[in-house]
Amino acid sequence: MNGGGAGPTAVLVVAVGVLVSCGVRLLLERSLTRILLGIVLLGNGVNLLIMMGGRSGGAPVVGAGPVDRMSDPLPQAMVLTSIVITFGLTAFLLAVAYRSWYLTGDDEVPDDVEDRQIVRRAERDEVATADLGGEGPGADPEQVDPEPARRRLRRGDGVA
Template identity: 70%
Template sequence: MRQAGSGPTLVMVLAVGVFFGTGVILLLERSLTRILLGVILLGNGVNLLILLGGRSGGAPIVGTGPVAEMSDPLPEAMALTSIVITFGLTALLLAIAYRSWSLTGNDEVQDDLEDRKIVELAERNEVAATDVGGDDHADDPEQVNPAPALRRLRRRDGG
C-alpha cells in the first residue's frame, strides 16, 4: 500500500475526483435512478476522501505496537458514519424512485408549474410581479386578509 508517513497516492486522489465528478454529473440528471447512482458515487467519494485524510499504519489498539505506527481511528469512524448516512439516503431515494415508477410509469422528475412560468417569463424577458410590500392586506394584493379566519376562530371558541 503505502509507507507510514507518506501522503495519499495519485491513484486514490484521481479516484476521489472521478467519484465526485461523475456523482455531480449524475445528480444533475432528471432520472431518479441516475440521481440515486450519483448519490451513491458521491458517498463513496466522500468515504475515500475521509480515509485519505488519516494516517495509515497498524491497528489503533493500545498495547499492540508503538503509538507512532498506529493508524488514526477518527477517519475510520467518520467513514463508517458516512457509510450509514449514505445507506439511509440511498434507501430513501430508492423508495421515492420506486413510488414514482409505480405511480407514473417512469422515474423522470417533472417540471414544477412555477418553474415553467419562470422559464416563460425569462424567454419573453419579462420580470415576475414585484412585491409591493406593506403590512396591510389592502396595500398588498399578495397579502391575505386574516379577518375571516379570526371570525371563524372566535365563533368556535364561543367568543
C-alpha cells in the same frame, strides 16, 4: 495509502477525482435512477477522500503496538458514519424512485408549474409583479396585526 505513511498515492487521488466527478455528473441528471447512482459514487469518493486524510499504520487499539505506529481512528469513525448516512439516503431515494415508477411508470423528475411559468416569463423578458405593500394591516391578509390580543380584551373589543 502507501506503507511508508508519506501520503496518498496518485492512483488514490485520481480515483477520488473520478468517483466525485462522475457522482456529481449523475446527480445533475433528471432520472432518479441516475441520481441514486450519483449519490452512491459521490459517497464512495468522499469516503475514500476522508480515509486518505488519516495516518496509516497498525490497528488503533491500545496495547496492540506502539502509539506512534497506530493508524488514526478518527477518519475511520467518520467514514463509518458516512457509510451509514449514505446508506440511509440511498434507501430513501430508492423508495422515492420506486414510488415514482409505480405511480407514473417513469422515474424522471418532472418540471414544476412554477418552473414553467418562470421560463415563459424569461423568454418574454417579463418581470413578475411585485408586492409593493402599502395596504395596511386591515387590507392585506399577509400583514400581522401589531396590537396584541390582551390589549383588545382590556378595552372590551373582543378577539377576532
